[in-house]
Amino acid sequence: MFKGVLAELQKNLRLLPGVGEKTAQRLAMHLITQEKELSLRLAESISAAVNAMKKCSVCHILTEVDPCIYCSDYKRDQTKICVVENSQDVYLIDNTHEYNGRYFVLGGLISPLDGISPKDIFIHELLETINSGEIEEVILALNPSAEGESTINYLAAALKKYMVKVTRLSTGIPFGGDIGYSSPVTLSNAFKRRFSV
Amino acid sequence: MFKGVLAELQKNLRLLPGVGEKTAQRLAMHLITQEKELSLRLAESISAAVNAMKKCSVCHILTEVDPCIYCSDYKRDQTKICVVENSQDVYLIDNTHEYNGRYFVLGGLISPLDGISPKDIFIHELLETINSGEIEEVILALNPSAEGESTINYLAAALKKYMVKVTRLSTGIPFGGDIGYSSPVTLSNAFKRRFSV
DSSP states (O other), X not given: OOOHHHHHHHHHHTTSTTOOHHHHHHHHHHHHHSOHHHHHHHHHHHHXXXXXXXXOTTTOOEXXXXXXXXXXXXXXXXXXXXXXXXXXXXXXXXXXXXXXXXXXXXXXXXXXXXXXXXXXXXXXXXXXXXXXXXXXXXXEOXXXXXXXXXXXXXXXXXXTTSSOEEEXXXXXXXXXXXXXXXXXXXXXXXXXXXXOO | OOOHHHHHHHHHHTTSTTOOHHHHHHHHHHHHHSOHHHHHHHHHHHHXXXXXXXXXXXXXXXXXXXXXXXXXXXXXXXXXXXXXXXXXXXHHHHHTTOOOEEEEEOSSOOBGGGTBOGGGTTHHHHHHHHHHSOOOEEEEOXXXXXXXXXXXXXXXXXXXXXXXXXXXXXXXXXXXXXXXXXXXXXXXXXXXXXXXX
């Protein structure tokens, strides 16, 4: 339907998560019909963000400043380190205000099927960090998926020789969830991890 | 939750239609975590599209080439002109393949409440086009809203002195719609315009 620059714009918009052909069309039309200045500002802020974000040299989170705001905040509990798959998980966890320790971004999960071995993610760097720091607890905040479990098992074994407590997030029925719609594994986990009220 | 360039990106993404705070956050994270090249290409195509699109000097549609592909296509029926509010409506109507005549973009609808008078939209240019051309039918493809009706009434009166047929789009229950969920005005229009089967 679109041609030239508009077709190109639509194609690039379709790469965004949750954006299909129709939405891309609507977004493209919006971008060329709204005040020109606003669209150019969006384009600039995409480039600016992409170009400004780099990996924190300490925890590997995507950050504008290095070290990141978490690593440079010494008021945070330096005895705890929360290990996550990616940067977004740091933002999400920090937003709960449940945790005030350090973070470490693995940059992926071990997945033999996808050819991702322990060497392909920052496990070596994590162990070094734990070795050199004053860490007492390592919280493995990884997805309860096949890849997450593999990574948790691998890390739990690798961390045995360090004098640290290793924990993982609770598994169970999500808040607001329905037992009738829970998978057998979720339900089984919820039973195993039942607690006194 | 976000800071710096990321917060700025999220703010600019929120101006897109249908994008709230959460979606803007997700899009921003996606843009900085996906392959850098893809995000920069999106940014460039936004700027390119915005800068390349101009108004067709004949019909006022947003176009990369002037005159636009519709105005320069003499195989289209030159005796019909379809009057629409904005460029997107041209794309949508043309996509139905129901119509193969000329187009004319008004650039808005008459709306005294918003301070838009007939002088603020391209009515003068439309009348000139009709006067100078070989137009036999003017199709007013405008929204059946208060502003659309005002504009249709105004144009119908202004077109009286030209020897042209003036039509408007049918109003009624949308395909797949439900009588029970139709507004009284829609239902009343559907009744008024009922046709033999």
